[in-house]
Amino acid sequence: MFRQAVISISDLWAGYEADTVLEDVNFDMYQDDYVGLIGPNGGGKTTLIRVILGLLQPDRGKITVMGASPKEGRRHVGYVPQFQVEDKHFPISVWDVVAMGRLKPGLFSNTFLSPHDKEAIEKALEQTNMLDLRKRTMNELSGGQRQRVYISRALATEPKILLLDEPTSSVDSQSSTQLYELLAELNERIAILLISHDLTAISTYVKTIGCVNRQLFYHHSKEITEDMLHSAYECPIDLIAHGLPHRVLPSHQHGEEHDRTN
Numbered sequence: 001m002f003r004q005a006v007i008s009i010s011d012l013w014a015g016y017e018a019d020t021v022l023e024d025v026n027f028d029m030y031q032d033d034y035v036g037l038i039g040p041n042g043g044g045k046t047t048l049i050r051v052i053l054g055l056l057q058p059d060r061g062k063i064t065v066m067g068a069s070p071k072e073g074r075r076h077v078g079y080v081p082q083f084q085v086e087d088k089h090f091p092i093s094v095w096d097v098v099a100m101g102r103l104k105p106g107l108f109s110n111t112f113l114s115p116h117d118k119e120a121i122e123k124a125l126e127q128t129n130m131l132d133l134r135k136r137t138m139n140e141l142s143g144g145q146r147q148r149v150y151i152s153r154a155l156a157t158e159p160k161i162l163l164l165d166e167p168t169s170s171v172d173s174q175s176s177t178q179l180y181e182l183l184a185e186l187n188e189r190i191a192i193l194l195i196s197h198d199l200t201a202i203s204t205y206v207k208t209i210g211c212v213n214r215q216l217f218y219h220h221s222k223e224i225t226e227d228m229l230h231s232a233y234e235c236p237i238d239l240i241a242h243g244l245p246h247r248v249l250p251s252h253q254h255g256e257e258h259d260r261t262n
């Protein structure tokens with residue numbers, strides 16, 4: 001049976017004014033995928049997400065989301081943005097943050113929620129194990145719990161695709177592990193595209209890995225290939241010495257197994 005890609009990108013170029021940030025990107029993602037994208041700071045990861053969300057118009061090339069334009073396909077996309085400082089100090093409740101996921105554009109002053117909206121909010125909070133804390137305010141939560149609320153807000157839109165931009169950057173390592181486990185569960189129903197520079201964590205949980213540094217290196221596999229290493233990092237040896245898990249490295253060209261566990 002023909003499998004339609006949930007995100008399909010071909011020969012895409014994008015950037016800001018005269019600055020090209022992404023060049024010749026080709027990428028297909030399917031409903032059961034859980035893709036981790038790594039890459040150096042400034043490599044264009046967030047820019048790629050903005051293109052997928054229809055917030056940045058590509059200069060060249062083609063992109064579809066759920067078979068439609070990014071703007072149309074966006075209603076199927078749940079998005080957890082990179083920095084979430086806005087209500088760290090603001091006493092808005094967990095429930096209200098997640099309810100924002102149900103508000104239609106232009107109706108922000110109208111806080112009417114249908115029974116279906118309420119059900120979706122409740123279900124989203126249940127999935128992230130935050131329902132019991134729904135009356136807490138955001139400033140009363142840990143970084144990991146706050147991140148679960150933002151994931152709940154994305155889930156409240158009942159998405160087919162979840163995009164997360166560095167979701168664990170302000171979270172301690174135990175909460176990170178829990179977040180990655182949660183995402184693995186969600187991936188039973190939702191396609192996930194996760195951006196991170198935490199290569200060790202990403203390689204433990206995702207199904208396939210790609211690398212963004214102006215170009216996108218992606219082979220629909222979990223192997224970190226030489227082209228990815230060279231494009232993403234100046235010094236691959238250094239990276240390996242810092243604990244790159246053995247199993248994601250390609251085997252030696254001459255058939256000899258590397259032992260990089262030291």
Ligand SMILES: Nc1ncnc2c1ncn2[C@@H]1O[C@H](COP(=O)(O)OP(=O)(O)O)[C@@H](O)[C@H]1O
Nearest residue numbers: 016019021039040041042043044045046047048
């Ligand atoms: N709104 C913007 N206007 C102009 N340049 C931008 C803008 N956002 C990002 N850039 C530039 O685009 C490049 C890629 O940035 P970004 O996509 O945020 O990278 P990453 O998420 O991989 O760190 C950087 O050089 C950055 O300075």
Ligand SMILES: [Mg+2]
Nearest residue numbers: 045046082165
């Ligand atoms: Mg970024």
